[in-house]
Each structure stands twice: as C-alpha cells, then as structure tokens.
Amino acid sequence: MIGNAPFFAVGVLFLMGLLGIFMTKNLIKIAIAVTILGSSVNIFLVALGYRTGGTIPVHFLAGEGTTMVMPTPQAMTLTAIVIALATTALLLSLIMLVWRHYGTIDVDEIRRLRG
C-alpha cells in the first residue's frame, strides 16, 4: 500500500494541475498549473523507475545487490525537465507580451480572436 503512495501523489498533483488550467483566470496561475502538471509527470516517471532494494546499475559500485534500478526513467525525467524549462520560459515571455499588448492578464478580457 505504502509503495503506491507516490502514484497517489502523482494523481492528486495531476488533477490539481488540470483543474488549475481550466478553472483559474489569471495567466500566471495557469502557467504555474502547467508546471505542476509537468512535475506530476516527472514524479510519475521517477517513481516508476524505483525498485525496492535496488542498487545503482554500475558494475563496480553495485556491491552485493543483484537487483538494479534501470536508469532509463531517470534519463527520461531529466530530458522532460529540460523541455519543461524551455516551455515554461516561453509561456512566461508570452504572458509578458500579452500584458504589454492588452494591459491585463485576465483570461476573460483577452478575447480578440473569436468566431
């Protein structure tokens, strides 16, 4: 049961992110919600890769253990973090430009593209 705790955390964070994106009106808060969503996915990948009692998959550092933790999910997580960094930076700079053009960051008032 306790082994599944990370996955519950992932589910809660994921729903928080989704709700944040759909419910909040402030663009900065929406960007934060996107980041939370990304973090929940990263926790999911890291939690997925862990084996109870596993050691590092380096031959001369592994010691006695024969169960090893596959490093692929960690590599995936690192890549995903780098990508999330780039998109967050882009989202924030777009918000900056929105503020400059519209004078507001309220979703309801940024509606020139309709119909």
Add this chain to the structure above:
Amino acid sequence: MNWNDHLPALILIIPLFGAFIAPICSLGGKTARNFLLVVISFITLIVAFMLWRHVLANGISYYVMGGDKFNLSLPSGMALPVRIILEVDAFSAFMALCGAIVSFAGALFSVNYMNRFSGMGRFVSLYCLLTTGMLGMMVTGDIFNFFIFIEISSIASFGLIAFWRDKPTAIEASFKYALISQVGSMLILIAAGTLYGKYNMLNMAAIGSVLKMGTMEKLALVFLVGSLAMKCGSFPMHMWLPDAYAEAPTGVTCLLVAVSQASLYGLMRVCYSIYGAAMGSSFIPWMIIVFGLASMFFGVSMAVVQHDIKRLMGYHSVSQVGYMLLGLGVGLLVLDDARAMADYGFTAIKGGVFHIFNYTMYKALLFLTAGAIYYATGKRDLNEMGGLARRMPYTTFMFVIAAAAISGLPPFNGFVSKLLIYESSFAVHPFLAVVALVTSVLTLASFVKVFQTAFLGPEKNSLAKIQEVPAAMLIGMAVLTAAILGASLFPSWTLSTLVEPAARALVDQSGYIGAILGGGM
C-alpha cells in the same frame, strides 16, 4: 559504406544543422541567409525523396542511434532493443516526402514574403527546427523520442506563430496553442511512462510485439489518442487551430499544415502499429470515426460564415482532417476482419492515406495564395477584396486549382481520395458517407464564395495599384501546384506507387515489428 543506409539519420541532421548554422549565416547578410533557407529545405526534400525510393525498393529501413553499428537493432545477447531506433517504413517515408515538399514550398515563399521584416535569422533557425521536429516525429521508432520531437516542433511553432510579436492577436494565438499543446504532450509522456512501466521498453515495435490489453494499456491508449487528435486539430479540441493558422506568417502556416499531419501520423502509428489487432474492442475506432464526422461537419459549418480568408481556410483544415480520421478509422474498425478488410477496409485506408497527400498539398497551396493576396493588398478581410483576377493572374490560376481540388471536383486529386472514402464508409453505415458528401458540398460553396468575392467582380478603387507577387513566391506556389496536377493527371500511377505501399505498410503490423526484432543478432 552505402549512403542509402544513413538516410534516416541524414533527414534529421540536415535541417538540424541548418537551424544551428542560421544565426552564423545571418551575419553574412540577407542573401546568404535566404540561400541557406532554400538550400537546406531543398536538400531535405532530396533526402526525403531518396529515402522514399530506398524504402520502396528495399523494405523497412532502420537506424540505431548510439549503438556499435547503425544496423544492429539487438545488441549482443539482448532480446529487446535498448537503443534509440529510427524506423522508416513506406508510410513514414510517404509522410516525410509530403512534409519535405511542403517545407520546401514554404521556404521559397518565405524568402520574399518575410523580406520586409527584421529578425529573419531567428525565423530561419526556427523554421529549420520546426522541419526537424516534424520529420523526426515521422521517422522515429521510439515512443519517448516521439515525445521529444513533438516538443521540438511545438516549441519552434510557438515562436513562429508569435513571430510578429507586435500583433496582439499573434501573441494570443501562440499562448493558446502553447497551453493546449503543453497539456497534450504531458499526456503523451504519461502514456509513454505507463507503457514503459508495464513492458520495460520504449521501442514502438517491441511494445507492439508483446502488448496485451489491460487497464494500463487502455489508459495509455486513451491519453495518446486524445492528445494526438488534439494536436492534429480534430473537432472538440480544434479551438487553437484556426487562430494559430490565421496569425502565423504564411510560410509558417503552410508548414504547420504538415506538422499537424505528423501528429495524425503518430495517431495512426499508435493505433495500427503498437496496438493493432490487440486493441480488441471497436470503441477507439468508433471514437476516431465520430471525431472525424464531427470535425468534418462543424469545421465546414464554421468556415462558411468566416470573413477573414486565413481563418476560413483554418476552419476548412479542421473539416479536412475529419476525412482522414474517417478513412483511417474505418480501416481500423475492420483491422482484424480479413473479409471486410479486403472488401472495403483497405479502400478506406488507401483513401485516407491519399487524402493526407492531397490535403497537405492543396491546403498548403491555399494558405500560400491567401498569403500572396495579403502580401499584394495588405488585407485579409474578404469584404475588402474584389477583382484581383485581373491584377494577379498566376495567383488566381493556382487558387482555382487548389480550390477545385479541395472541393473534390472530378478531374482533381481531391475527388479520387474523397470517392475512395465515400464508397468505403458507405459500407459501414450510409450515414457516414452522407455527412462526408454534405461536407464536400459545403466546402465547394465556401470556396465559390471566396473565389467570387476576392477574384471576380468589379475592381475596388483601393486595389487599383496592386501587382502580381514576386517570382520566388510564385515558384513556391508552383511546386505545390505541380504536385496537385501530377496527382490529378496520373491518378492510377499515384495510387499504385505512392499510396498503396504506404497503406500496405500501415496495415502490416507484423512487418513493422519484425524489422526490428527479426534483424540484428
């Protein structure tokens, strides 16, 4: 050492190299930069063509990144592929060829179109990066790698949609697209993680070989189908598409059409090659068909009322994507029923695949003609145009060809692919074919309206001084016109050489798996 073996890697390396050399090349001035853009996209086109020829002649080609040898898919003693593998079958090669043609046409068009603006070093860089992302999605054989390339293409397209950052609407469209595609790609990553957790593999072919339907697989499938249908602009999630297509610079819109097709490719790869016959229930195929019908009908009914020429075409994109989803969904529905497959299923897949080619060509051409009108007149509102046919005869000619093709008028290629989709979807249920026909009629009505208001009628006083667009833009449009006319004049050659191998490769799940797991050792 044979060049042909390295083509899957070269098709990614060349545009990527172009993206990073662009800022340096821009120091050499305007001519050097434009030269770089056109040459890089032309070499990419040639490589895509050679790759397509190679795959047709020699079967599936794959390329192992970071391995001892590029053609060793299973390194010593391993039963499973652990490296990053690029896998190109006839369907991927076909998609890459379509994408490369559009990328070349868009690059030629942008040379003149973007001439008036500064910051072109960044434009060239992002354009090449977007091409890399698109081609990467088409040639990769690894589901996590697919996520990386979808992110590369998304990030490049956020920058390109907001390229005119003094226009508020461009920023708004870009933000909307950024938000939606970020949520979508996170769903793809969760799906990739889920499949990895279950099978310890990321290679699509290897997952496909052991996949059995369970709760986790269903979850992954729903996430993948939902997010990829969103990225290719299917109905309930299409809101970003007309905005992004209308606000991006036209050369980019043209390329975005091909990028949305890359997402469609991903959707089909997941459904046919990873899940394939193991899918078991007809829920997902029907969901794809319903997405397709809804996109077709609502897309076109939104398009009829538009005044802005690029938004109008954007909504037509939504409705055209519906045709492909319908065709490929019908094929998916009968995937494990050999008799129905031979009866109408394969026709539906052929229709869908042919429609991908046709749509990419004529929709890109339509956007380019809209961009040419914008370049010449500075207007996008149909009510302010009139009598352009006298001033811009070549643009008018190419617009007429593209409009006839998208409306499915008989001699043109759009007619052939739509006919294949009608007759096969009729076999499933007549209602599907009826919706497709009504959509086609409304498309024709909408383009007759555009042609009549923009090109015919009395000349507006404000438009008395306009001229035909420069030669490079015309050549860019002519490339796509030639592709449309070629497919229209030689439909049986196109069907047997271009479409049928691609459709056959899409259905052949065991061939896709066997190329990776059977070779090597």
